[in-house]
Amino acid sequence: MQIELSHLVPLPLRDKLQQRPSDIWNKELSFAPGSFVKIKAPSGSGKTTLVHYLYHIRNDYTGQVLVNGQPWQAYDKETLAAMRQQQVSIIFQDLRLFEQLTALENIELKRLMLPRPYCTQEKVLEMAERLQVTHVLPQSGRTLSYGERQRIAIIRALVQPFRWLFMDEPFSHLDDDNAQRAADLIAAECKGRQAGFILTDLDNDHRFAYDVNYHL
Amino acid sequence: MLPFFALLKKIIQTGIGKGRLLMATLGLGIAMLLLLVAIQAHTDFNQLLYSGKNQNESADFLVINKKITNAMMGQPEKSMFTPEEMDKIRQQPFVEAAGFIISSQFKVTAAAPGDLQFYTDMFFESVPDSFIDVQNEAWEWKEGERSIPIILPNDFLNLYNFGFALSQGLPQVSQETVKNLPVKITISKGLLSAEFTGRIAGFSDRISSFLVPASFMEWANERFGSGAAAAPSRVVIRTRDPSNPTLVKFLEDNGYTTNQDKVKYSKTKLIVQTIVSVIGFFGLVLLLFALLVFSMFIQLVIASCKREIQLLVMLGTGPGQLRRYLLRQFAPLYLVTGVAALVLVALLQWGASRMLAAHAMYVSAWPGAGTLVAAVVVLLLVYLVNNRSIRKYIAQNS
Known part of the structure; x- marks a missing residue:
């Protein structure tokens, strides 16, 4: 799955962006399938905005996000849903779990969304074990700590098939050990699918073997 | 139920405004009953007038x-x-x-x-x-x-x-x-x-x-x-x-x-026709109101879960999946209502046929084909209207 950016400029940040250089904004850019992409960005430079544009939940921009040669707007809602179930996955910065569901149910919701789930429940439990959140699985989403929520959100993003995984500060609430465990799991899962990811973060890091590094 | 729908049930609460749903269902039931009774009465009266058994x-x-x-x-x-x-x-x-x-x-x-x-x-x-x-x-x-x-x-x-x-x-x-x-x-x-x-x-x-x-x-x-x-x-x-x-x-x-x-039946027939038409008319009006309340209820449910629905769609839930889920929440309700109304009409018909038989007037003990067709048509109508409102409000909120 090919993702290209063509002179993408977010409307709310237009004036601000004209005053400083960027590897991403207002450029012609193509992400090679299967590559691990890191986008480093200071606060307020439109990191989350970019991830939302890539995942097509915001479209207040000029220019285009092209998916397989077509702008996101060309896809209808059902096709978009199908792509979010099988082609692209996301870890939101604000995590976005359902508080009325337990941690496990939040993961299951995503896993069972596909009539033929991509992975088994055993696989989910195994991933929970690796990220050391097995004990919180039966807990309501409301009672989880941020760190626990973040790990549940990571597992949720990994139970579906995808070609691209978008991550917006995925380790912001995790200590280094937990962050590395999560990164290893993500890398393994991406490799297993021959999928790529686009990760945005504030700082430099060496948790992944990045193929490309950009500054936003 | 699909496991996915079981999870949706925890997110999209259809329990909100239960009273309204109950009223809509009750209205639908009464509307169907009136309509079916009107149609059945019409069939029966024709049978009394024209069928071989009753006719000299x-x-x-x-x-x-x-x-x-x-x-x-x-x-x-x-x-x-x-x-x-x-x-x-x-x-x-x-x-x-x-x-x-x-x-x-x-x-x-x-x-x-x-x-x-x-x-x-x-x-x-x-x-x-x-x-x-x-x-x-x-x-x-x-x-x-x-x-x-x-x-x-x-x-x-x-x-x-x-x-x-x-x-x-x-x-x-x-x-x-x-x-x-x-x-x-x-x-x-x-x-x-x-x-x-x-x-x-x-x-x-x-x-x-x-x-x-x-x-x-x-x-x-x-x-x-x-x-x-x-x-x-x-x-x-x-x-x-x-x-x-x-x-x-x-x-x-x-x-x-x-x-x-x-020609003595002429007057009776006129009166019966009028009564049957009035009943049928009230049935239709009530049906329209029931449909309206149903639509409003669906709108309320979807509006009250607007955020949840948006997140579900964000996570990749298809609008079609949501529509199917919501329809499954409501469809059994009016299917049961329809069947109940039909059963009630069948009972009434059976009773009426026995009572009339005692007076040497013969009508079928079963509801007529017209009544069954009407029941199916009404249910189909309810289904279509509900499907339309669900489609509309899901599209608005996703």
Whole structure:
């Protein structure tokens, strides 16, 4: 799955962006399938905005996000849903779990969304074990700590098939050990699918073997 | 239930506004009941009027004549039907066929054979053969035959058996006996006369007259009559529905009269039709309101879960999945309502058929096909309207 950016400029940040250089904004850019992409960005430079544009939940921009040669707007809602179930996955910065569901149910919701789930429940439990959140699985989403929520959100993003995984500060609430465990799991899962990811973060890091590094 | 839908159930709470949903369901139930009852009542009434079990054979035929008033006495031509009047009758939509009743223009006497001591002056009339229900070789006459088939009115035999025979000490006779009784018929005009053997071919409630085949009447009128074709004073019509109010009005407007017994259902039918229509109308109005409340309820559910629905869509839930889930929440409800209404109507129908049977009126013990079709149509309508509102509000909120 090919993702290209063509002179993408977010409307709310237009004036601000004209005053400083960027590897991403207002450029012609193509992400090679299967590559691990890191986008480093200071606060307020439109990191989350970019991830939302890539995942097509915001479209207040000029220019285009092209998916397989077509702008996101060309896809209808059902096709978009199908792509979010099988082609692209996301870890939101604000995590976005359902508080009325337990941690496990939040993961299951995503896993069972596909009539033929991509992975088994055993696989989910195994991933929970690796990220050391097995004990919180039966807990309501409301009672989880941020760190626990973040790990549940990571597992949720990994139970579906995808070609691209978008991550917006995925380790912001995790200590280094937990962050590395999560990164290893993500890398393994991406490799297993021959999928790529686009990760945005504030700082430099060496948790992944990045193929490309950009500054936003 | 699909495991995914089980999870959706925890997110999209349809429990909100349960009272409203209950009201909508109740409204739908009552609306369906009224509609189905109206349709079933209509079916039943038609069955009572037209089905073979409830019908005596005369229901389809009416003999029409002009009212004889004092002013008309002594002027037989005033009671005749002119060709224009006849055409007008034929053109009425409720008249399927119309024919003259032709009277004999000669004298007729009948005598019973043997020592029954029965002798009477009488008359013959004839109608086109298509109005006679004894349609077989028994009802045929060809020139040269000495035997004439005759149809007697049922009333005549009753008058004889229960009035005349009892008072005169004569034997009562059965229909079979009468049919086997050769009657000596003499027709005459002045000095010219001819003798025939009358054979009773059947009894009729349709036309209260002594009927002979049209072919015989034609021959005899030519031979023994005045020669001129007489204008008819009675007309027989075939109609699908003698209780048709327009027919009754037509007769009244033209000063015609017929056997009132046969048109007595007309008023009842009008009243029943009105009541049934009113019930059906209320049913329809109620149905519309129920649909409206359903739509509003769906809107409320979706609006109250707007955020959850948006997140679900963000995570990749298809709008189609959401629609299917919501439909599954509501569809069983109105399916059950529909079936309940149908069962209730079936029970009512069963009860009604038993009650009516006690009065020798027969209607089917099961709801009619029209009622079933109506139930299916209403359910389909509810489904379509709900599907549309779900589609609309999901599209608005995703």
